[in-house]
Amino acid sequence: MEKIGPVNALYPTPTTLVGALVNGKPNFITIAHIGIMTMNHISLGIHKSHYTNAGIKENQIFSVCLPSEDLMVETDYCGIMTGKKTDKAAIFDVFYGELEKAPMIRECPICMECRLERIVDFEAHDVLVGDVVQTHVNPAVLQDGKVDIASVKPLLFDMASKHYWALGESIGLAWREGKKLKKKLQ
Amino acid sequence: MEKIGPVNALYPTPTTLVGALVNGKPNFITIAHIGIMTMNHISLGIHKSHYTNAGIKENQIFSVCLPSEDLMVETDYCGIMTGKKTDKAAIFDVFYGELEKAPMIRECPICMECRLERIVDFEAHDVLVGDVVQTHVNPAVLQDGKVDIASVKPLLFDMASKHYWALGESIGLAWREGKKLKKKLQ
Numbered sequence: 001m002e003k004i005g006p007v008n009a010l011y012p013t014p015t016t017l018v019g020a021l022v023n024g025k026p027n028f029i030t031i032a033h034i035g036i037m038t039m040n041h042i043s044l045g046i047h048k049s050h051y052t053n054a055g056i057k058e059n060q061i062f063s064v065c066l067p068s069e070d071l072m073v074e075t076d077y078c079g080i081m082t083g084k085k086t087d088k089a090a091i092f093d094v095f096y097g098e099l100e101k102a103p104m105i106r107e108c109p110i111c112m113e114c115r116l117e118r119i120v121d122f123e124a125h126d127v128l129v130g131d132v133v134q135t136h137v138n139p140a141v142l143q144d145g146k147v148d149i150a151s152v153k154p155l156l157f158d159m160a161s162k163h164y165w166a167l168g169e170s171i172g173l174a175w176r177e178g179k180k181l182k183k184k185l186q
Numbered sequence: 187m188e189k190i191g192p193v194n195a196l197y198p199t200p201t202t203l204v205g206a207l208v209n210g211k212p213n214f215i216t217i218a219h220i221g222i223m224t225m226n227h228i229s230l231g232i233h234k235s236h237y238t239n240a241g242i243k244e245n246q247i248f249s250v251c252l253p254s255e256d257l258m259v260e261t262d263y264c265g266i267m268t269g270k271k272t273d274k275a276a277i278f279d280v281f282y283g284e285l286e287k288a289p290m291i292r293e294c295p296i297c298m299e300c301r302l303e304r305i306v307d308f309e310a311h312d313v314l315v316g317d318v319v320q321t322h323v324n325p326a327v328l329q330d331g332k333v334d335i336a337s338v339k340p341l342l343f344d345m346a347s348k349h350y351w352a353l354g355e356s357i358g359l360a361w362r363e364g365k366k367l368k369k370k371l372q
């Protein structure tokens with residue numbers, strides 16, 4: 001093994017479009033520094049300099065939308081441009097759900113409405129923790145009432161390459177594959 | 187859009203093998219509920235019932251190793267078995283780095299040594315936040331000194347399908363693809 005210094009190599013992660021009302025207007029920011037904390041709590045690591053944070057703190061509500069590969073250009077655009085100067089919501093068909101203040105993107109196959117549960121504070125980053133309240137899904141990516149991730153075609157992000165990556169094939173069943181080894185070792 | 191209730195659909199995530207000394211012995215647990223909080227802070231959402239948590243709290247040190255597809259069976263095994271009853275470290279070639287108390291797996295292409303920075307407390311889960319101190323990489327997955335994620339072949343996890351998934355192809359460059367749209371809209 002070679003030491004390469006303290007490099008965070010915990011990639012790829014799904015790239016998301018995070019929606020919030022900022023100064024009363026819908027805005028979206030591209031975030032791939034996401035996390036899963038419990039079955040229904042998710043997190044976003046956002047630098048404090050960003051325009052969106054104030055809107056999320058004010059309304060205590062936000063959305064997390066998952067773009068598919070087909071939305072790569074629009075998603076990257078929302079990561080390049082700032083809501084301070086650009087109306088990024090103008091490029092999407094925006095809709096609202098039960099929380100009313102969580103703008104979501106109809107072009108994304110999945111959108112989650114979240115209540116801000118807490119903020120984990122770091123020197124330069126707000127880690128915004130969301131409690132998922134409702135999930136809106138394009139019926140085209142549902143199979144037997146569940147999200148079919150192959151149909152979602154999530155846009156994965158890797159920091160080392162600075163590339164977006166596609167999802168590959170299903171290769172095995174969790175809580176099942178390991179049973180072969182369990183039997184063998186018994 | 188169809189409402190499917192409060193479903194966390196923030197997948198896929200890279201499956202990890204988290205290493206810690208528990209009662210002085212190396213142990214590994216499979217965790218896919220990971221997160222990125224800042225450039226060098228990563229998180230693990232672990233149910234409080236697990237054996238590993240006490241070891242991490244005691245030593246304030248742990249490792250996060252990324253298995254490749256080839257380690258799917260061993261990785262799943264570490265998710266099925268509990269360290270209370272099974273010596274899971276026995277199936278791996280275990281090594282230690284500079285923190286001395288973070289057991290790592292030589293078969294994994296990437297292992298990160300972490301100091302426990304804080305614990306974010308939930309009702310049934312500990313969210314363990316790690317500050318990445320050193321990253322050990324198999325030279326076979328390095329390209330120009332950086333991690334080549336295609337060579338890593340990370341084992342991705344999706345909760346809806348309960349399947350492991352492979353990484354697909356690189357499809358575009360971040361902070362670049364969106365410039366096309368920026369030009370078009372100007």
